[in-house]
Amino acid sequence: MTTDLSRRAFAGLALGGLAGCAASDPLTEAPRDMGDFRLGLTIVVADKVKKIPPSRDATKEALIAAMTAEIDRRFRRYDGAREYHIAVAIDGYALAPPGIPIVLTPKSIMVVTANLWTADPQEKIRGPEQLTTFEGADTLLLGSGLVKSADEQLATLARNMSGKIQAWLLREPETFGLPPR
Template structure:
């Protein structure tokens, strides 16, 4: 299980998003609430981390129509160092996302979509990431997972981007097949030389 989660921060193959191309990448963190047991992080640090995650994930799409993404950082907890393993707090991030069709100047979702994400389970985080990761690494991991959730949400609404559900299903299958091939190639053991 830990090996399967080790690819956190590695972008998977993009699923075609129809006519999507990233327009404005807006992130605000001025109302972010910090959980009491948490490392401190500034508005600027959160805005920088989330903007990078959005740009990395959505900047890959080369559609013919611009869509603007707006994300509000609602709350967070960054696991601090020095906490006993038995208490190992989890890092968490809560966001609200919105998307606009730039040319039509129209918001596509009626209400902001809320997401709560955690760091992926790995050998680093199983004992509490405050002991094994810096604040910046925690923020990058949470922002990466949040951007992935936003992408999944977009794929649940293919009509926004000129796609059909069948288009999305085919694209998801192609990505899953590519992931299986990559996993199989990485899992191929080195040949053991015959005994002398």
């Protein structure tokens, strides 16, 4: 009886901890300074995407829609003087299937290749840069396959990846008229 109660308590604490570790929403964070950046086009392709086993299935259309939506959410709020295009090729993904808590907790992952273009004149100024992201700490003990749908996993991966893209862009802040770090 005590062991059963302990298991339930542990599961409750773990699930409660998951709620606190969700991917942060870029719209609730203070925006990072992006200088003269203004998003022109968001170009996302998944022509050569590979599913990394073990993984739930995702269509190319779902991958593209999730990534496009999260790039737009993060970058459309900037209204700098110069227009830039972000181009992303989704190279690979894994959406964690359900596992065995603590023993087997498959992780969700996304791999992309990103490029940055100026709109006028139209030229590639950064990239290609291959970036990888995981869902995050909220999947450490249980694995997201037990607590999230494939769509929720994909949305989290896309949100995390848009943050990685921003961090990559800001590694060279002078690109956007900001002082070097």
